[in-house]
Amino acid sequence: QVQLVESGGGLVQPGGSLRLSCAASGSAFSTYGMGWYRQAPGKQRELVARIFSGGRTDLADSVKGRFTISRDNAKNTVSLQMNSLKPEDTAVYYCNVWNFRYEFWGQGTQVTVSS
Numbered sequence: 001q002v003q004l005v006e007s008g009g010g011l012v013q014p015g016g017s018l019r020l021s022c023a024a025s026g027s028a029f030s031t032y033g034m035g036w037y038r039q040a041p042g043k044q045r046e047l048v049a050r051i052f053s054g055g056r057t058d059l060a061d062s063v064k065g066r067f068t069i070s071r072d073n074a075k076n077t078v079s080l081q082m083n084s085l086k087p088e089d090t091a092v093y094y095c096n097v098w099n100f101r102y103e104f105w106g107q108g109t110q111v112t113v114s115s
Contacts, residue, residue: 002026002104004095009109012085016113020080022095022106032099034071034078038091038111048093049080063089085113 008020020036035050035058049059049069057069068081078095090113095106 002097002102004097004104004106006093006095006106006109009093009111011112011114013115014085014087014113016085017081017083018085018111020082020093020095020109020111022078022097024076024078024095024097024104029076029097030073032097035096035098036069036078036080037094037096038089039094039108040088040091043091045094050096051078082111085111087113089113 003025005023006020008018010018012018031053033050033052036048037045038048039045047060048063049067051057051069051071059067066084071078089111091111092108093111094108097104
């Protein structure tokens with residue numbers, strides 16, 4: 001059974017940093033893509049960043065230059081380093097893992113950026 005467990009969310013002031021981590025279990029994920037989505041109240045879930053099995057990354061325009069995504073295949077983890085956080089980054093952040101056949105989601109972790 002595949003499980004994705006996120007950690008690292010919380011409350012941070014504007015301009016601050018947080019690091020989200022997602023630990024995947026139940027399979028070997030080195031051939032999967034891994035990424036992060038977010039959903040703010042009243043808005044649709046949107047892609048924040050993803051990293052493909054070969055290491056290529058995609059980031060949403062709104063987070064380029066501020067967020068970095070990385071993965072550790074030996075530990076089956078994907079991380080999102082978030083710097084220069086803004087109030088508009090406030091959302092529930094979801095870990096996502098996929099391949100051509102399957103897609104899995106974590107339960108989400110709340111990130112709140114507020115003074």
